[in-house]
Amino acid sequence: MKAIFIHPSHPNQFTRIAHGLAAEGWDCAFLVDEAFATQVQQDNPPIPYFGFKEEPAAVSGSYYTRSFEEGARRGKAVAEALAHLIADEGVDVALGHASFGVTFFLGHLFDIPVVSYVELPGYFPAYAREEFPAFYSQALLDVSLRALIHTSVLHSDLCVVPSRHARDLLPRELRPKVRVQMEGFDLPEPVPDRTRLRGELGLDPARPVVGFASRTLEAVRGFDFFLRAARAIFGRRPDVQFLVLGDESTLYGNESAYLAGKSFKQHALESGGVPQEVCHFRSFMQHDQFVRHLQSMDLALFPVFEGAANWGLFEAMAAGVPVLASNRCFIPEVIRDGREGFLFDPRDDAGFAGAALRLLASPDEARALGENGRRRIARHYSTARARRGYDAILREALAIHNGRQRAGGCPDPRRPGPR
Numbered sequence: 001m002k003a004i005f006i007h008p009s010h011p012n013q014f015t016r017i018a019h020g021l022a023a024e025g026w027d028c029a030f031l032v033d034e035a036f037a038t039q040v041q042q043d044n045p046p047i048p049y050f051g052f053k054e055e056p057a058a059v060s061g062s063y064y065t066r067s068f069e070e071g072a073r074r075g076k077a078v079a080e081a082l083a084h085l086i087a088d089e090g091v092d093v094a095l096g097h098a099s100f101g102v103t104f105f106l107g108h109l110f111d112i113p114v115v116s117y118v119e120l121p122g123y124f125p126a127y128a129r130e131e132f133p134a135f136y137s138q139a140l141l142d143v144s145l146r147a148l149i150h151t152s153v154l155h156s157d158l159c160v161v162p163s164r165h166a167r168d169l170l171p172r173e174l175r176p177k178v179r180v181q182m183e184g185f186d187l188p189e190p191v192p193d194r195t196r197l198r199g200e201l202g203l204d205p206a207r208p209v210v211g212f213a214s215r216t217l218e219a220v221r222g223f224d225f226f227l228r229a230a231r232a233i234f235g236r237r238p239d240v241q242f243l244v245l246g247d248e249s250t251l252y253g254n255e256s257a258y259l260a261g262k263s264f265k266q267h268a269l270e271s272g273g274v275p276q277e278v279c280h281f282r283s284f285m286q287h288d289q290f291v292r293h294l295q296s297m298d299l300a301l302f303p304v305f306e307g308a309a310n311w312g313l314f315e316a317m318a319a320g321v322p323v324l325a326s327n328r329c330f331i332p333e334v335i336r337d338g339r340e341g342f343l344f345d346p347r348d349d350a351g352f353a354g355a356a357l358r359l360l361a362s363p364d365e366a367r368a369l370g371e372n373g374r375r376r377i378a379r380h381y382s383t384a385r386a387r388r389g390y391d392a393i394l395r396e397a398l399a400i401h402n403g404r405q406r407a408g409g410c411p412d413p414r415r416p417g418p419r
Helices: 014-023 034-044 061-086 137-156 164-168 195-198 221-236 264-270 286-295 311-318 349-361 364-381 383-402
Strands: 003-008 027-033 050-051 093-097 113-117 158-161 178-179 209-216 241-247 280-281 301-302 323-326 340-344
Touching: 003 061, 003 195, 014 383, 027 034, 027 061, 027 383, 034 050, 050 061, 050 195, 061 137, 061 301, 093 195, 093 340, 093 383, 113 209, 113 349, 113 383, 164 178, 195 209, 195 286, 209 221, 209 311, 209 340, 221 241, 221 349, 286 340, 301 311, 301 349, 311 323, 311 364, 323 349, 340 349, 340 364
Parallel strands: 003 027, 003 093, 027 050, 093 113, 113 158, 158 178, 209 241, 209 301, 241 280, 301 323, 323 340
Antiparallel strands: none
């Protein structure tokens, strides 16, 4: 059966799923933005990749409609590219990231099963931190973005989300369509000599490492509370060094409007941190290097305020790193407090610091915690389990669609007509 995975970027959260399903017998292909053509060619993936190209168009200028307009424009480009693929290649089922608008038109235009992937169904991070309250325009943006996502799900056969937390943020009317399935993670080989690895990464080989890992250093990820905990840890253990993985930018949330041009990293450091010489910052890096940096850590802190998932947390657990995390959003689904990690309110920097100090002083307890986390990933969040989950979702969508009589027809998007 031919399955098309659709995403604006490459690589993305579907990459390993699609490649793995193809190795297990599915006829898979990808549809991505043509802007990533060079990257795709360099990677030489094992399945066909096709491109779509958005038409140039001026946005209205309204902040609150921008995401909707961009999503609809992207959805149109996807529909027109998919029409050619259906005619030339044949497509049995399509799965795409609805938050970017790629499935917005598909259920209306094509008589094929459609699965919409939704990560976080709205602009919820804007409401995660009371220190940075959302503006009226952001409330409007949230409604506009939800309209794009909810409509995409409404006209899809199924919807897949990475956590129960994400599912419960969708309207009750849509939840019967929702299937919870994380994308899956590989277990890296254990590092035989962590001291040597630290030296190779430019860290002090003799100092323990407490880490923070996230795509970006922003308020919703709790970077400032990590620094507060780090300061308390360093006060008791001046031999510790801190490794921070993430870009100095804000993707989710709205703290930038309150910081007078400063980044949240700058704001958090000025509010109090640890000496620069024992705090190592690393920006975005390739996945293999990211995992190596995780493996250099004695433990990692994740004081997350909001999110449907946090891939850094899963990767840390897969690498056997002992994890201290918040007790919010999706995390209690993954970590059982006291078994695979310890959970705290994200503002409880004293709790994070106290647990970190105890684990640093108790290597056997820390090792057991890390091993429990690694087993949790292997049993419940492995790439093999994720592939089985996506296989079942795609087959269920096919069964649902084939069991429903399609009413009427629709125009051919390859003949767009007046614009």
